[in-house]
Amino acid sequence: DVKVTQSSRYLVKRTGEKVFLECVQDMDHENMFWYRQDPGLGLRLIYFSYDVKMKEKGDIPEGYSVSREKKERFSLILESASTNQTSMYLCASSLGAGDETQYFGPGTRLLVL
Amino acid sequence: AQTVTQSQPEMSVQEAETVTLSCTYDTSESDYYLFWYKQPPSRQMILVIRQEAYKQQNATENRFSVNFQKAAKSFSLKISDSQLGDAAMYFCAYRWDNAGNMLTFGGGTRLMVKP
Numbered sequence: 001d002v003k004v005t006q007s008s009r010y011l012v013k014r015t016g017e018k019v020f021l022e023c024v025q026d027m028d029h030e031n032m033f034w035y036r037q038d039p040g041l042g043l044r045l046i047y048f049s050y051d052v053k054m055k056e057k058g059d060i061p062e063g064y065s066v067s068r069e070k071k072e073r074f075s076l077i078l079e080s081a082s083t084n085q086t087s088m089y090l091c092a093s094s095l096g097a098g099d100e101t102q103y104f105g106p107g108t109r110l111l112v113l
Numbered sequence: 114a115q116t117v118t119q120s121q122p123e124m125s126v127q128e129a130e131t132v133t134l135s136c137t138y139d140t141s142e143s144d145y146y147l148f149w150y151k152q153p154p155s156r157q158m159i160l161v162i163r164q165e166a167y168k169q170q171n172a173t174e175n176r177f178s179v180n181f182q183k184a185a186k187s188f189s190l191k192i193s194d195s196q197l198g199d200a201a202m203y204f205c206a207y208r209w210d211n212a213g214n215m216l217t218f219g220g221g222t223r224l225m226v227k228p
Contacts, residue, residue: 041220042119048214
């Protein structure tokens with residue numbers, strides 16, 4: 001079974017702090033994704049990566065950056081957290097090469113005070 | 114830009130009954146994929162069913178089936194013999210064939226199952 005793990009289930013940070021959210025997958029997947037989930041808006045793509053050190057902006061990249069130094073790990077960085085970044089963050093991965101099924105992590109619920 | 118709309122924020126169904134969740138999408142593409150994902154309370158999102166747009170036959174996975182109407186851009190999910198474990202948020206998602214695995218999600222439908 002594919003396993004996607006996220007470093008924290010719950011996180012509380014203060015405005016202006018730098019926040020790191022980590023995601024690790026154990027199935028040698030090519031593609032990794034970061035979404036934020038808000039009520040009524042579904043999931044919106046922040047960034048995705050199709051290879052090590054490669055990244056592409058999604059629909060809402062403002063205020064976020066990402067890092068993929070190793071194939072299995074994809075980090076989401078909030079350079080200066082703001083209250084409007086309070087949300088559920090979901091990481092996902094997919095094999096690539098025509099297999100587009102995405103496998104999701106458990107999510108990190110971030111509260112910015 | 115592609116959009117996915119789920120017009121039912123909440124639905125409820127009696128255990129053992131059948132329920133249909135609606136999804137419509139907007140696209141000018143002809144080759145694409147459609148998905149239904151399930152997110153149980155406090156648990157990970159999992160894929161329920163997928164449909165390739167070039168296939169006319171509706172996808173089926175056990176008690177889950179879809180009604181794919183390409184001309185109408187409609188992709189509804191039917192859950193038969195509903196079980197308590199079906200209670201979850203359900204998300205419809207679209208992927209264009211050349212979109213590099215990028216999914217566009219609808220806003221979700223919360224399904225409640227009454228015993």
